[in-house]
Amino acid sequence: MTARKIGLVGLGKIARDQHLPALAANPDLELVAVAGHGASLDGVDGFASLSAMLAARPDLDAITLCTPPGVRHALAAEALAAGKPVMLEKPPGATLGEVELLARQAESAGLTLFASWHSRHAPGVAPAREWLAGREIHRVQIVWKEDVRVWHPGQEWIFEPAGMGVFDPGINALSIVTAILPRPFFLRDALLQVPANRQAPIAAQLRFMDTAGAPVEADLDFLQTGPQTWDIYVETDAGRLTLTKGGSELTIAGESVPVGPAGEYPALYARFAELLDSGASDVDPAPLRHVADACLLGRREAVASFHFP
Amino acid sequence: MTARKIGLVGLGKIARDQHLPALAANPDLELVAVAGHGASLDGVDGFASLSAMLAARPDLDAITLCTPPGVRHALAAEALAAGKPVMLEKPPGATLGEVELLARQAESAGLTLFASWHSRHAPGVAPAREWLAGREIHRVQIVWKEDVRVWHPGQEWIFEPAGMGVFDPGINALSIVTAILPRPFFLRDALLQVPANRQAPIAAQLRFMDTAGAPVEADLDFLQTGPQTWDIYVETDAGRLTLTKGGSELTIAGESVPVGPAGEYPALYARFAELLDSGASDVDPAPLRHVADACLLGRREAVASFHFP
Numbered sequence: 001m002t003a004r005k006i007g008l009v010g011l012g013k014i015a016r017d018q019h020l021p022a023l024a025a026n027p028d029l030e031l032v033a034v035a036g037h038g039a040s041l042d043g044v045d046g047f048a049s050l051s052a053m054l055a056a057r058p059d060l061d062a063i064t065l066c067t068p069p070g071v072r073h074a075l076a077a078e079a080l081a082a083g084k085p086v087m088l089e090k091p092p093g094a095t096l097g098e099v100e101l102l103a104r105q106a107e108s109a110g111l112t113l114f115a116s117w118h119s120r121h122a123p124g125v126a127p128a129r130e131w132l133a134g135r136e137i138h139r140v141q142i143v144w145k146e147d148v149r150v151w152h153p154g155q156e157w158i159f160e161p162a163g164m165g166v167f168d169p170g171i172n173a174l175s176i177v178t179a180i181l182p183r184p185f186f187l188r189d190a191l192l193q194v195p196a197n198r199q200a201p202i203a204a205q206l207r208f209m210d211t212a213g214a215p216v217e218a219d220l221d222f223l224q225t226g227p228q229t230w231d232i233y234v235e236t237d238a239g240r241l242t243l244t245k246g247g248s249e250l251t252i253a254g255e256s257v258p259v260g261p262a263g264e265y266p267a268l269y270a271r272f273a274e275l276l277d278s279g280a281s282d283v284d285p286a287p288l289r290h291v292a293d294a295c296l297l298g299r300r301e302a303v304a305s306f307h308f309p
Numbered sequence: 310m311t312a313r314k315i316g317l318v319g320l321g322k323i324a325r326d327q328h329l330p331a332l333a334a335n336p337d338l339e340l341v342a343v344a345g346h347g348a349s350l351d352g353v354d355g356f357a358s359l360s361a362m363l364a365a366r367p368d369l370d371a372i373t374l375c376t377p378p379g380v381r382h383a384l385a386a387e388a389l390a391a392g393k394p395v396m397l398e399k400p401p402g403a404t405l406g407e408v409e410l411l412a413r414q415a416e417s418a419g420l421t422l423f424a425s426w427h428s429r430h431a432p433g434v435a436p437a438r439e440w441l442a443g444r445e446i447h448r449v450q451i452v453w454k455e456d457v458r459v460w461h462p463g464q465e466w467i468f469e470p471a472g473m474g475v476f477d478p479g480i481n482a483l484s485i486v487t488a489i490l491p492r493p494f495f496l497r498d499a500l501l502q503v504p505a506n507r508q509a510p511i512a513a514q515l516r517f518m519d520t521a522g523a524p525v526e527a528d529l530d531f532l533q534t535g536p537q538t539w540d541i542y543v544e545t546d547a548g549r550l551t552l553t554k555g556g557s558e559l560t561i562a563g564e565s566v567p568v569g570p571a572g573e574y575p576a577l578y579a580r581f582a583e584l585l586d587s588g589a590s591d592v593d594p595a596p597l598r599h600v601a602d603a604c605l606l607g608r609r610e611a612v613a614s615f616h617f618p
Contacts, residue, residue: 073495094605094606095495095496095602095605095606096405096598096601096602096605097493097494097495097496097598097599097602098495098496100493100495100598101493101495101520104493105520161605161606161607161608162606164605184406184409184410184413185406186382186404186406186407186409186410187404187406187407199608199609211410211414289405289406289409289601290406291605292405292598292601292602292604292605293404293405293406293601295601295604295605296403296404296405296470296473296600296601296604296605297403297404297470297471298470299470299508300508300609
């Protein structure tokens with residue numbers, strides 16, 4: 001079978017760092033066009049907009065969207081309306097309402113929609129889920145602390161409401177815990193620390209409870225210097241499970257568990273190819289719903305202004 | 310058939326103003342117990358807590374919850390766990406996550422859960438929905454302006470995050486428009502005006518778009534003096550529909566349309582009795598989801614501090 005022809009929209013940092021290498025390594029998918037302001041890539045057609053790309057390349061088999069979340073819905077709706085399956089970077093939209101409508105649109109058009117959560121494809125996630133399935137959960141702690149100046153240099157949009165601030169990385173943690181815990185959980189209270197000159201939080205403490213009463217707590221920080229921390233600790237009746245480095249290292253009851261090599265984006269595109277083959281969709285809004293709940297229920301506290309260096 | 314025995318939790322202002330008269334007028338339901346801090350009512354058993362009420366009155370057929378939304382989930386989960394069907398005041402919870410979990414709990418227990426939206430039972434709502442079903446919608450305007458000092462005197466909790474501020478009345482408008490418009494809509498942007506000494510907004514401007522591109526705009530204000538405004542205007546291909554006074558007066562293309570008498574809460578309890586008969590549930594989180602989306606995507610602006618007189 002020939003590779004499916006993919007058009008990519010939004011040739012920014014995440015596209016260049018992750019999507020392009022993952023697409024290049026996937027034999028089932030072939031990147032043939034890119035679109036966006038000034039998008040240009042050797043050996044690939046470049047277009048100023050999705051509309052121009054769709055008009056010039058009706059042979060495209062699917063579209064992958066790497067733009068910031070604020071404009072994702074309009075692009076996804078346009079691609080679906082043109083009959084193209086769509087893969088969305090995380091989060092799948094700026095609101096829950098638009099994600100629900102996209103899911104309905106894809107379903108009624110019979111097209112694949114893949115709302116991707118890349119951290120769910122970190123190599124420790126699947127074995128963690130399998131081990132936790134049979135356990136009693138006593139307590140869960142998420143510690144997700146990174147330096148926005150390193151990972152999002154100069155990306156002012158990340159502190160706009162749709163950029164979500166510290167929830168941009170924090171939603172990765174939520175995408176993992178919603179995938180590995182055997183019971184669902186819901187928010188009890190939240191503190192959001194918002195720089196005086198910004199709209200979105202730079203730090204947050206979230207307290208959830210699972211349906212059996214176990215606490216699930218998250219400590220998110222966007223100003224971490226030195227070593228970066230993306231860790232999840234799960235205390236169970238059979239000891240502690242530790243998933244560190246964003247899900248790439250797993251320790252259970254003090255023993256290190258061998259997991260596969262890192263490769264979130266290659267796994268994402270393998271999943272997308274699989275969904276395109278079967279015609280199914282994969283849209284789980286739960287991580288975004290937890291963030292929306294934190295914005296709805298969270299107490300806001302003004303903290304020092306933040307400026308990119 | 311004998312009347313079903315109802316236990317009510319949260320004997321505050323909304324319970325006394327609306328729930329007690331509506332229950333008294335419904336021949337299928339009989340209020341036999343009340344619970345809450347210092348809850349006491351002539352001719353009815355009074356208990357300090359839901360737990361005490363459930364223990365002393367195992368004959369209760371259903372529970373109705375009139376407490377503020379922050380504590381609604383724990384009470385509803387407890388009542389469902391005791392095998393009792395539950396009716397919830399609006400909003401059905403402090404978060405979308407807890408509403409989803411309650412809906413799942415009720416479904417797996419085979420118990421009725423009724424997440425009520427009283428404004429949907431205003432007499433103009435059903436005829437408005439019927440007339441709009443066949444129309445092309447050009448534009449929708451919601452103007453919802455009331456005086457918090459009149460309607461929520463001294464209720465400090467309403468400006469806490471879970472109290473939702475101006476969304477407490479505004480969600481009534483959203484519950485109506487989500488019921489009468491033929492197409493769903495989603496948030497494009499929002500401005501939330503939050504008093505410097507409070508957590509929740511005292512005014513908000515919301516811009517939604519429906520799936521055909523028609524604008525749906527809402528102007529919410531909690532400081533309206535003089536005449537109070539709870540109006541919805543829908544411009545269509547067949548003229549303008551105007552639903553005023555919270556859904557109790559309807560005008561279509563300049564002609565006043567006769568509707569039934571006001572009676573939102575009597576209609577709510579008639580609906581609850583019907584759900585109890587059929588064993589079905591009625592849980593639509595859409596109005597709360599729109600508010601959560603406004604908190605997620607909305608730009609916040611600090612305005613003058615607010616103090617109750």
